Amino acid sequence: MSNIVYSTDPDWQPASEKQQQAGRFPEDGTIRLRRETKGRKGAGVICVYGLAPDQVGDVAKKLKKQLGTGGAVKKGVIEIQGDRLEQIKQWLEKAGFTVKQVGG
Numbered sequence: 736m737s738n739i740v741y742s743t744d745p746d747w748q749p750a751s752e753k754q755q756q757a758g759r760f761p762e763d764g765t766i767r768l769r770r771e772t773k774g775r776k777g778a779g780v781i782c783v784y785g786l787a788p789d790q791v792g793d794v795a796k797k798l799k800k801q802l803g804t805g806g807a808v809k810k811g812v813i814e815i816q817g818d819r820l821e822q823i824k825q826w827l828e829k830a831g832f833t834v835k836q837v838g839g
Contacts, residue, residue: 766827768820769838780806781820783813783827794830801826 767784786794788811795813799806802822806815815823820836827834 764833766832766834767837768824768827768834769836770818770820771814771838778816779818780814780816781818781823783815783823786811786813794827798823798826 763785765785769782769784770779771782772779783794783798791808791811791813795806795808795815798813798815802815802817802819804816804819806813808814824834824836
């Protein structure tokens with residue numbers, strides 16, 4: 736197995752960067768909610784994707800206070816502890832966001 740060190744193609748990116756870009760949601764103004772348990776020892780969190788970088792901290796703080804639960808912001812994604820998908824969706828819709836549930 737050989738790794739490419741140099742390429743004359745101006746659009747070439749290493750494979751890891753291509754995979755990261757393919758896994759992201761499109762930035763179309765829609766907030767996406769997804770329940771995740773992977774890497775959390777079975778504990779579920781609701782991840783909120785698609786917020787503008789300047790809104791992430793403020794929205795996370797308000798969500799945690801409104802729901803009375805813990806959470807974190809990691810790489811621009813809000814993680815809210817517990818299975819509160821419907822409550823988060825209702826709160827974001829009242830705040831004027833377009834919300835979509837993704838995943839199972």
